Amino acid sequence: MEKRLVLPPPLPPLVYRSSRVRIQVKALRKSCAPLYSSQYLFKSKHNPFAMSQYPDELARVAFSYPAIDNHAHPLLKEQHKDYFPFEGLVSEASGSALIQDAPHTMAAFRATIQLGALFGIPNPTWEAVKTGRQRANYNALCDISMKRSNIQCILIDDGLGGVKEFAEDYQWHDRFTRSPTKRIVRVEIVAEDILKDVMNDMLVENSLDPAIILRNWGERLDQELRRCGSDPTVAGFKSIACYRTGLDILQVSVESHGVELKRLLTITLLRYEATKTFRLAEKLINDFVVNLTLRIAQDCGKPVQFHTGLGDNDISLSHATPALMQPIIKAFPNTKFILLHSSYPFTREAGYLAAVYPNVYLDFGEIFPFLSADGQVSVVKQVIELCPTNKILWSTDGHWWPESYYLGSHQARQALYEVLSTCVKRREMTEAQAIEVIKAALFENSNRVYGLNLKPIFS
Numbered sequence: 001m002e003k004r005l006v007l008p009p010p011l012p013p014l015v016y017r018s019s020r021v022r023i024q025v026k027a028l029r030k031s032c033a034p035l036y037s038s039q040y041l042f043k044s045k046h047n048p049f050a051m052s053q054y055p056d057e058l059a060r061v062a063f064s065y066p067a068i069d070n071h072a073h074p075l076l077k078e079q080h081k082d083y084f085p086f087e088g089l090v091s092e093a094s095g096s097a098l099i100q101d102a103p104h105t106m107a108a109f110r111a112t113i114q115l116g117a118l119f120g121i122p123n124p125t126w127e128a129v130k131t132g133r134q135r136a137n138y139n140a141l142c143d144i145s146m147k148r149s150n151i152q153c154i155l156i157d158d159g160l161g162g163v164k165e166f167a168e169d170y171q172w173h174d175r176f177t178r179s180p181t182k183r184i185v186r187v188e189i190v191a192e193d194i195l196k197d198v199m200n201d202m203l204v205e206n207s208l209d210p211a212i213i214l215r216n217w218g219e220r221l222d223q224e225l226r227r228c229g230s231d232p233t234v235a236g237f238k239s240i241a242c243y244r245t246g247l248d249i250l251q252v253s254v255e256s257h258g259v260e261l262k263r264l265l266t267i268t269l270l271r272y273e274a275t276k277t278f279r280l281a282e283k284l285i286n287d288f289v290v291n292l293t294l295r296i297a298q299d300c301g302k303p304v305q306f307h308t309g310l311g312d313n314d315i316s317l318s319h320a321t322p323a324l325m326q327p328i329i330k331a332f333p334n335t336k337f338i339l340l341h342s343s344y345p346f347t348r349e350a351g352y353l354a355a356v357y358p359n360v361y362l363d364f365g366e367i368f369p370f371l372s373a374d375g376q377v378s379v380v381k382q383v384i385e386l387c388p389t390n391k392i393l394w395s396t397d398g399h400w401w402p403e404s405y406y407l408g409s410h411q412a413r414q415a416l417y418e419v420l421s422t423c424v425k426r427r428e429m430t431e432a433q434a435i436e437v438i439k440a441a442l443f444e445n446s447n448r449v450y451g452l453n454l455k456p457i458f459s
């Protein structure tokens with residue numbers, strides 16, 4: 001299994017931005033002695049990936065080209081760095097399925113080896129990696145993981161549950177990138193926050209008029225999404241309709257479904273009054289939010305990301321295939337749809353949609369590091385078996401732990417190199433074509449689709 005991983009060193013040597021950081025990295029290694037016995041990880045005899053030079057130009061590009069990470073989430077604040085179980089690095093499971101079972105996955109075995117190499121731990125175990133990171137200087141841990149990811153720009157969805165309480169804001173991540181971080185706005189959270197405000201106002205006024213709730217909420221949501229649409233720090237929108245009510249998104253507007261929307265909003269208000277808890281999970285209301293977003297995104301030219309496929313056990317798998325989105329994709333031909341997470345295990349359906357609709361793009365993220373190495377290679381092959389290579393976008397889905405960015409970048413570069421170098425060897429494409437595909441997948445496609453106007457900056 002790991003033989004495939006005998007590849008060139010993935011990333012250039014660390015470049016320390018300041019003496020403060022240099023001292024932190026030294027402190028990291030010292031604090032975990034003898035974990036940091038080598039000066040540079042990739043010269044370590046314990047590093048299974050170490051090679052003295054790149055074997056070919058394709059490898060040099062695959063392992064050193066700067067990347068745009070088109071979908072990720074914030075890192076935890078230092079004081080909360082151990083708040084969530086670290087097994088979440090390699091699995092979407094929760095509870096005992098996460099703690100007891102995730103360390104026994106191929107993803108965890110490989111992460112153990114790769115993080116052991118990153119931290120300089122000889123003969124690493126999962127527990128040794130966890131202990132090493134717990135003892136480490138957090139700034140240095142973030143720095144070494146993020147710098148080696150060679151990500152030039154991150155598009156951060158900061159609407160993930162727990163971000164406000166435990167994580168850094170999106171701009172904080174600029175310290176690790178050469179271009180400013182931009183936001184992805186999670187629309188269901190915006191819609192919920194505004195609706196809660198509107199309902200609180202209604203309860204204070206002791207009014208239950210659903211027509212006023214719908215009008216006030218609809219107008220304020222429209223205003224806020226349009227404000228985000230014109231905000232240059234916002235790169236796009238994201239919908240989690242997949243988690244809430246499924247990807248069979250209907251065409252819903254006030255004109256076509258006003259009566260039903262008012263009825264559902266009345267029920268929502270009464271439930272909120274009784275329980276003081278609230279979650280936007282009524283199909284017509286959720287689909288209304290997505291339709292409004294798609295219209296505004298079309299007007300402002302910004303893409304809308306959709307969670308598809310792989311997710312935690314909140315998801316109804318049968319409602320997570322992007323094939324269900326065909327009607328809504330057809331209804332909004334001028335809105336850019338980004339299908340996230342390789343749509344795993346529905347990758348081929350997503351590739352088909354991206355192939356036949358000019359406004360659909362396929363993100364091949366989250367499978368790194370959640371799948372085995374063989375699984376990742378298989379998915380990358382499925383992605384490009386039909387989907388045009390100018391429609392594929394890379395992401396880490398990095399979140400909470402800096403190691404998620406490191407593994408997301410390192411493993412994606414390995415899979416791309418393995419798949420494309422094999423195609424070159426078989427004379428299915430030239431090396432020059434393969435190099436262009438890697439540049440497009442890692443950088444150029446996201447740069448164009450999100451209108452970022454960046455130039456690759458090499459460290």
Ligand SMILES: [Zn+2]
Pocket residue numbers: 071072073157397
């Ligand atoms: Zn995500």
